Amino acid sequence: MSPREDAPADRGFFVGIIFFILGLGTLLPWNFFMTASMYFNNRLNTSEWSNGTVTTRKEYYFNNWMTLLSQLPLLLFTLLNSFLYHWISEKMRIAGSLVFILLLFILTAVLVKIPMEEDRFFSVTMATIWFINSCVCVCVQEFARFYLDRKSKSCELETSNRLLPTGDVEGSEKTSDLSVGSVPNGNPNKGDSGVSEEEGVRQAFIPLQSENTSTQKSSILEVFKKIWLMAFCVTFVFTVTLSVFPAVTVDVKTGYGGKWERYFIPVFCFLLFNVMDFTGRSVTLAFKWPSKDSRLFPGLVVCRVIFVPLLMMCNVQERHYMPVLFSNDFMFAAIMVFFSVSSGYFVCLSMTYAPQLVEPKDGETAGALMTFFLALGLSLGAALSFPLRLLV
Known part of the structure; x- marks a missing residue:
């Protein structure tokens, strides 16, 4: 455009x-x-x-x-x-x-x-x-x-163009003349019914206009019914992510000690997560799988819950209940890579797919709803971090 x-x-x-x-x-x-x-x-x-x-x-x-x-x-x-x-x-x-x-x-x-x-x-x-x-x-x-206003106006213009009758230029000009109230030869041509040609054209287009030219936005509930699955996905992804990052992952200790201990968490926890999260989001620019209509998509999102016990069983210190199964630094790094890439990838897909499930006029409402559920997921994950850290 x-x-x-x-x-x-x-x-x-x-x-x-x-x-x-x-x-x-x-x-x-x-x-x-x-x-x-x-x-x-x-x-x-x-x-x-x-x-x-x-x-x-x-x-x-x-x-x-x-x-x-x-x-x-x-x-x-x-x-x-x-x-x-x-x-x-x-x-x-x-x-x-x-x-x-x-x-x-x-x-x-x-x-x-x-x-x-x-x-x-x-x-x-x-x-x-x-x-x-x-x-x-x-x-x-x-x-x-x-540009938000421009998008809205462009959608209205596109809808109006679809209502115009197709045909040669001469036919379009005649329709245009009739639409502005001009009368051929100075007099309206009336048929047996006594209705002018102009009135006939106008009446013919009234039902089509009433069905297609409505620019009134749908209600929030109507939009939510169309995007609820994407709203669930973005909420669930952030709930899982924030429940263990950083509240649990920041307490993972290196198995090597020495000077490396000073850089272990900044590198393997914070830097690695942000780089891989950004990578996951960037991948969606060229590759989008599963599709927005696939039931596999929410299934994969739910499967991310496996990262919660995996990260809790890394070398988190101090701990009281759960055993340490992954004491090696590189095992923790490998889990963090898949954890962060999947977080960025599925969040970006959810936010991209949601506006595609509604009409253009409802895109802003869909975006606002997705932002709310994104924040809800962050808050739920933060709240869950308290009991999860106590369970370690």
């Missing part, structure tokens, strides 16, 4: 760069606190000594709370944002949110140098995580709205 003359210009690819930066701003807080979990855990999970022995030890479950308080704002503000954008300008929402995130990051950095009692430090950190992730959810752009 060729660009319209009135389309906003993207000089120097600045719009693309802005979207890239907004993407960084969205995921940076989550990855910042996740990769710094060792610092937070070391500062929070301190032991009290009495007469040379450990008397008490308080477990804060930082990774679990960090995951939960990062995803709940996404679920909440995804809903609130649909009401807020009418009242607050785009510049205020985007610039204000990014400035507030910057200030909270500065606060987090300053706290590194400030001695603080553990309970208070934990409360301040959790509040910071909540507000930072609330801010990243409040974003919309004029450029995107233009």
Whole structure:
């Protein structure tokens, strides 16, 4: 589809760069606190000594709370944002949110140098995580709205073109003349029924117009009935993923020790997951299997639940109930590869297939519903991480 003359210009690819930066701003807080979990855990999970022995030890479950308080704002503000954008300008929402995130990051950095009692430090950190992730959810752009409106108008134009009668140019011109109320030879040609030719053409097209030219969007329930399977898939994928990553995987210990222990989790947990997740999403650009109508697709999504016990039986420390079956570092890495690739692949397929299951006029509603269920899956997974970590 060729660009319209009135389309906003993207000089120097600045719009693309802005979207890239907004993407960084969205995921940076989550990855910042996740990769710094060792610092937070070391500062929070301190032991009290009495007469040379450990008397008490308080477990804060930082990774679990960090995951939960990062995803709940996404679920909440995804809903609130649909009401807020009418009242607050785009510049205020985007610039204000990014400035507030910057200030909270500065606060987090300053706290590194400030001695603080553990309970208070934990409360301040959790509040910071909540507000930072609330801010990243409040974003919309004029450029995107233009093309959303353009898509809607293009669909209406396509529908109107389908209603025009086919035939030679002369026939089209006559139909056009009749549609604007002109009368051949200055007088309407009436048949035996006394109805003018113009009126006959108009009446002939009324039923067709009533059936096909309706631009009223379907209700949310009607759209959900068409995409419920994709909504289930994206919810289930993220529920499985967030239930063990990072709350369980971050506590896996290397079997080699030494200097490698410092880099084991950053490389084999965080870097490997993000690279492979991105790879899984990118594969869908050239390869989409199974199809959106295949029952195999939701079946494969459900099968991902096997990664939960597999990762729990890696060398997670400390543990109390489950045995360690995969103590080797490379076994953990292999499980993480399939775990993260499948997560990115199935999420991207679900989000791609959902708008294809509805009419173009309902595409925006389908996208909003899928975003809600994506956030729901993240929140459910974060909540499940608490009992799963206790079961290890």
